[in-house]
Amino acid sequence: MKTKSLIYYALISSIFLFSLVSIWKILATLQGIELKNFNFAIIITLGIAISLLNTLIGDKLNYIIKSTFFALIFTFIDGYIVQLMPVWYNIGIFGILIFFSLKINKYNQKYLATEHSSQIVVFDFLTLFGIVLFSFVILFPFYMMLITSFKTQAALLINPLDFSINFNQDFKVLFKSYFVIFDTYKFGRYILISTFVSVGTVIVTLLFAIPAAYAVARLNFFGKNFLSTSILIIYMFPAIVLVIPLYTVFSQLGLRNSVGGLLIVYTATTLPVAIYMLQGYFRSIPKELEEAAIMDKLNWFGIIIKIILPLSIPAISSVALYVFMIAWNEFLFSLMFLDNPNSFTLSRAIQYLSGDAETPRQYLMAGSVVVTIPVLLIFVYFEKYLVSGLTAGSVKG
Amino acid sequence: MSDTLSKIEKRTAYILILPAVFLVFSIILFPIFANVWISFKEVGLKDIRIPEPRAKKIVKSIKDNPDQLKVIYKLRNSSLILEIRDVKFQDKLPKNIKPINLDERCRVKSNKIYCEFGNWEAKYKENFQILLKSSDGKELNKKELKTIKPKLTGKSDNILLNTNFTLKNFKKVFFQNEFFELLSTTFYYTFFGTIGSIVFGILTAQLVNQKFFGRTFMRSVLLFPYVGPVVALAYTWELLLDPYSGTLNNLLMNFQVIQEPLNLLGQKYLTVNFFGFDLKLRLALTTVIIFEIWRYFPLAFLFILARLQAVPKELYEAAEVDGAGPLQKFINITLPQITAVISILFMIRFIWNFNKFEDIFLLTGGASGTRTLPINVYEQGFTISDIGMGSAVSIVIVALLLIFMFIYFKLIGKRADEN
Numbered sequence: 040m041k042t043k044s045l046i047y048y049a050l051i052s053s054i055f056l057f058s059l060v061s062i063w064k065i066l067a068t069l070q071g072i073e074l075k076n077f078n079f080a081i082i083i084t085l086g087i088a089i090s091l092l093n094t095l096i097g098d099k100l101n102y103i104i105k106s107t108f109f110a111l112i113f114t115f116i117d118g119y120i121v122q123l124m125p126v127w128y129n130i131g132i133f134g135i136l137i138f139f140s141l142k143i144n145k146y147n148q149k150y151l152a153t154e155h156s157s158q159i160v161v162f163d164f165l166t167l168f169g170i171v172l173f174s175f176v177i178l179f180p181f182y183m184m185l186i187t188s189f190k191t192q193a194a195l196l197i198n199p200l201d202f203s204i205n206f207n208q209d210f211k212v213l214f215k216s217y218f219v220i221f222d223t224y225k226f227g228r229y230i231l232i233s234t235f236v237s238v239g240t241v242i243v244t245l246l247f248a249i250p251a252a253y254a255v256a257r258l259n260f261f262g263k264n265f266l267s268t269s270i271l272i273i274y275m276f277p278a279i280v281l282v283i284p285l286y287t288v289f290s291q292l293g294l295r296n297s298v299g300g301l302l303i304v305y306t307a308t309t310l311p312v313a314i315y316m317l318q319g320y321f322r323s324i325p326k327e328l329e330e331a332a333i334m335d336k337l338n339w340f341g342i343i344i345k346i347i348l349p350l351s352i353p354a355i356s357s358v359a360l361y362v363f364m365i366a367w368n369e370f371l372f373s374l375m376f377l378d379n380p381n382s383f384t385l386s387r388a389i390q391y392l393s394g395d396a397e398t399p400r401q402y403l404m405a406g407s408v409v410v411t412i413p414v415l416l417i418f419v420y421f422e423k424y425l426v427s428g429l430t431a432g433s434v435k436g
Numbered sequence: 437m438s439d440t441l442s443k444i445e446k447r448t449a450y451i452l453i454l455p456a457v458f459l460v461f462s463i464i465l466f467p468i469f470a471n472v473w474i475s476f477k478e479v480g481l482k483d484i485r486i487p488e489p490r491a492k493k494i495v496k497s498i499k500d501n502p503d504q505l506k507v508i509y510k511l512r513n514s515s516l517i518l519e520i521r522d523v524k525f526q527d528k529l530p531k532n533i534k535p536i537n538l539d540e541r542c543r544v545k546s547n548k549i550y551c552e553f554g555n556w557e558a559k560y561k562e563n564f565q566i567l568l569k570s571s572d573g574k575e576l577n578k579k580e581l582k583t584i585k586p587k588l589t590g591k592s593d594n595i596l597l598n599t600n601f602t603l604k605n606f607k608k609v610f611f612q613n614e615f616f617e618l619l620s621t622t623f624y625y626t627f628f629g630t631i632g633s634i635v636f637g638i639l640t641a642q643l644v645n646q647k648f649f650g651r652t653f654m655r656s657v658l659l660f661p662y663v664g665p666v667v668a669l670a671y672t673w674e675l676l677l678d679p680y681s682g683t684l685n686n687l688l689m690n691f692q693v694i695q696e697p698l699n700l701l702g703q704k705y706l707t708v709n710f711f712g713f714d715l716k717l718r719l720a721l722t723t724v725i726i727f728e729i730w731r732y733f734p735l736a737f738l739f740i741l742a743r744l745q746a747v748p749k750e751l752y753e754a755a756e757v758d759g760a761g762p763l764q765k766f767i768n769i770t771l772p773q774i775t776a777v778i779s780i781l782f783m784i785r786f787i788w789n790f791n792k793f794e795d796i797f798l799l800t801g802g803a804s805g806t807r808t809l810p811i812n813v814y815e816q817g818f819t820i821s822d823i824g825m826g827s828a829v830s831i832v833i834v835a836l837l838l839i840f841m842f843i844y845f846k847l848i849g850k851r852a853d854e855n
Contacts, residue, residue: 068690069683077691155761162762169643170654176730177657181664183683184672199681200690251456259442260449266457273464275784275841277791279810280830283817284467284474287484287596307463310456339448368665370794375818386667390798393671400675407668418663419656426659426738 041148044157045094051164052143053086058168059135060117062175067128069202074122081121085113089136090143097147106144110136142167181411188216188405195400216405224392224402226385226409233385233410236298237366240305241359244313247306248358252317253343257329267318274311278371286375296379304372309362316361320354321347357424364414364425385410468834474827476601481821483595487515489523489556489588491564495581505533505568505578509586511553513560520560520590525551527586534571539564556590605828613812613829622808624718625725625796626789632729634781637736638774642766644737645744655741662734670798673727677701704805720804724796728789736781743777744770783844787837809833 061077068074089109096105113136118129150156186202187195194201204213211218220226254260255267285304286295294300324347332342348355373387383391389406392398418425492510509527513520525542527549529535535544542551549566568581609615644655661669676683679697688694698706698719706719751769760768793810796802802811809829817826 065687068687075690075692154759158761158763166643166646166648169639170648173640173643174654174657177660180669180672180676181660183676184668187675196681199683199686247456247459250452254449254452258445258449258452260446263449266453272841273460275787275837276464276468277788277793277810277833277837279791279793279813280471280834281464281467282813283823283826283830284470285463286817287474287479287823288467288470290484291486291594291596303459304463307459310460314456339452364663368663370665370667370798386665389667389671403671404675407665407671410665411668414663414665415660418659422656422659425663426655 041152044151044160045091047157048094048146048151048160049087049090051161052090052139052146053083055164055168055171056086056089056135056139057082059139059171060132062171063128063131063135067131069200071198071201071203072125072128078117078121082117085116089113089140090146093140093143094146094148094151097149102141102144106137106140109140184404184407184411188401188408189213190401191215192399192401216399216401217409220402220405220409224388224406225380226388226406228381229383229385229388230409232298232382233367236301236305236384237363239302240309240366241362243302243306244309244362245355245359248310248313248317249348249355250343251310252314253321253339253347255314256318256321257326270311270315274315278308282371282375285372289376295376296382298382301372301376301384304376305366305369309365313358313362316358317351317354320351324350353424356421360417360421360425364417367410367414471827471830471834474596474824475605475831476603477596477824478600478602478604479595479823481818481823483517484823485515486594487513487518487520487558487590487592489520489525489553489590490514491525491586491588493527493582493586495578497578503570504536505581507566507568507581509564509566511556511560511562511564511588513556513558515558515592517558518592518595519558520556520592523553523556523588523590525549525553525586525588528584529568530577530580530584532570532572533568533581536567536569538566542566605822605824608825609828609832618807618809618812621721621805622790622810624721625728625792625806625808626786628725629728629732629789629792630782630785632725633733633785634736634778636729636733637740637781638778640733640737641740641744642770644741658737659734661731666731666794667798669731670727670795674701674799677723701800702804718805720800720806724799724806727799728792728795731795732785732789736785739777739781740774743774747773779848783840787840790837790840791833809836 057077057079060082064074064077089112093105093109100108110133114129114133117132118124124132146160151160183202186204189204206213255263255270289295289300294303328346328350329342332346337345368386369384370386370390373384374390377383377387380388380391385406389403389410392406393403490512494508494510496506496508498504498506509525511525529544529547529549531547535549538544538549539551541553542549544550551564553562640658644651644658648654677685677700679685679699679702682697684700685694685697689697700723701720703719706717708715708717747769752765755765755769791810792808793814796806796808796811797814800806802808802815807815809832813826813829813833816822816829
């Protein structure tokens with residue numbers, strides 16, 4: 040039992056260490072350091088050695104001293120004997136090793152002797168491994184998007200691995216791509232249009248959805264069950280099958296290339312989910328309040344305005360944010376409906392930019408940053424509202 | 437008393453839901469039915485423009501004659517295919533102006549010129565001229581004349597409204613469109629995308645369900661790909677995967693993982709030697725599926741996490757007392773608790789992936805073996821400009837979707853009966 044746990048522990052912890060060091064090496068490479076090898080064998084051996092030593096020493100040494108000791112040894116071997124590296128790289132390695140040693144500190148002989156310890160060790164390290172790996176895989180494209188927007192075409196072609204930014208250059212040179220997309224490509228206008236369409240969609244959707252959701256949640260009428268099930272089924276129907284008929288009809292009515300046409304379509308596509316989310320919330324409001332209001336001779340309109348609305352601010356804001364994000368990110372309809380650059384939304388404008396093979400990619404990435412930042416900010420800031428909304432209604436996507 | 441109340445209630449309910457129902461009906465349900473109509477017609481992109489009579493007004497002064505003006509209307513039929521019948525023309529004149537030598541098709545009535553031009557064949561063009569004279573000797577105002585726009589009306593056939601139907605489109609969809617290739621690509625994409633996003637959703641939810649430093653931050657980060665705009669993310673990936681100047685290929689080559697750059701989005705097959713067997717891997721399709729998983733596993737993550745947090749702690753404590761390890765706990769407690777949510781997720785993601793258009797369109801445009809049914813709708817309708825074909829493919833998609841939903845509700849209904 041004990042040997043098995045020990046072997047599992049030594050192997051999985053050293054693999055975890057290897058992945059940490061490798062990610063650091065990738066990041067260092069992107070800052071212009073010449074690294075050609077992950078040194079799999081060396082790192083794994085060192086990792087196993089450290090893990091075993093850690094268990095051997097156990098509590099005989101203070102954990103801070105122990106960690107510093109391990110970190111120093113590893114940094115010395117990796118940064119001095121195996122390859123000569125600049126100081127900042129070694130500081131990073133040192134930090135990683137401190138983190139690693141603190142993590143493995145609790146796995147002493149006693150711990151590894153307990154029941155299921157081999158499984159627990161594997162699960163613990165898989166968790167750590169997952170956190171590091173998923174963060175890296177998810178954040179890397181965003182990181183690349185940001186960095187690329189600050190580079191020049193020439194620098195990107197000479198060395199695609201150079202992610203370093205020279206912050207000493209002039210402000211105007213550093214933000215050149217942003218100046219260009221706002222001056223030459225009129226991105227200011229597109230931001231306004233996107234904002235207008237998204238905010239407009241939110242307002243119109245709420246105006247339509249709140250009364251309908253109230254009726255579905257509270258009132259009895261013929262066809263109510265049919266309506267509430269069909270909301271979900273309609274929600275499942277994809278935009279792509281609507282595109283051709285809408286395109287033809289909108290062309291004939293002259294609604295294509297108009298922001299108003301886009302607004303109608305966005306509203307209709309977000310309505311089902313908005314009604315679904317809102318009616319769920321309205322049902323949770325105690326009925327007694329409305330009964331009291333009926334006694335006071337309030338009509339339905341008054342009930343919605345005076346009782347339901349004030350009580351469901353959280354739900355309404357979560358629906359609003361959510362509809363805003365759908366409308367802001369929407370691409371298919373803006374591709375189909377807009378072909379006049381004067382009425383482009385941001386997404387459509389970026390796609391239009393990329394259609395020209397001559398467009399330098401840093402402009403494309405600057406545009407992408409501009410369209411991404413508002414949604415990410417809104418999302419991070421209002422995460423609590425949005426997450427509950429997402430799980431209740433499940434976003435279209 | 438209560439009878440009238442319930443009547444009022446009903447009426448209010450209908451008033452409250454009517455706007456929403458009307459909008460959803462006209463923008464979502466009507467197009468689905470319209471697809472059926474269009475799919476049985478031979479309609480091209482150019483046919484859907486309604487022919488319009490148009491006139492461009494040009495005002496010219498006449499030399500040596502300051503109290504007269506010449507107005508030229510460049511008349512034309514906007515359509516290259518269809519004729520316009522009974523074209524009627526109407527233009528207003530400022531008060532002090534009278535036409536002279538008016539064309540015999542026209543007449544003047546209280547400061548307005550009315551003309552009847554009869555039928556215009558396709559591509560019809562005419563330069564129509566009117567001479568104007570001041571009636572009170574005052575100078576003629578060219579600007580005022582220019583700002584008044586003539587009105588033209590006419591009748592024409594709308595190709596969408598006639599009743600000529602054909603089965604040609606469906607014949608083409610099934611027999612000339614590499615239909616089974618399309619279908620299999622769509623199913624590969626949908627199936628592996630769905631399974632992948634659910635598997636990663638389970639892994640990450642399990643991860644975030646534990647306590648560690650930076651857990652809320654981690655939860656936000658995991659949702660980034662899902663909330664980010666697809667255009668920005670797709671172009672970033674395209675740049676990342678570029679065979680020559682892309683970061684990924686250069687990194688892999690730098691660390692000697694691969695010898696030659698891989699064209700991850702532009703190469704249909706990659707031959708991999710696997711224990712002496714040559715395996716052909718659909719490279720571009722795999723890349724697109726990976727993007728799809730990367731972008732949509734957060735949905736699965738959110739759903740499963742919400743479910744996991746609702747699992748009573750006592751279950752795990754009891755299992756611990758019984759001596760169960762982490763693996764047993766996961767298999768015997770966690771998995772049974774999340775099967776319901778997984779089956780819902782499978783359904784939702786399967787249907788949405790089946791209809792996914794933007795992601796593939798932006799990454800590969802449907803090239804190198806990534807052409808799915810939704811991409812084909814776009815290609816037929818707007819690249820080849822055959823609206824009828826595009827609609828026919830849409831109909832196939834809707835039919836398949838209805839079949840999925842039917843199967844799903846059958847299965848779910850069965851399970852609900854069993855419980």
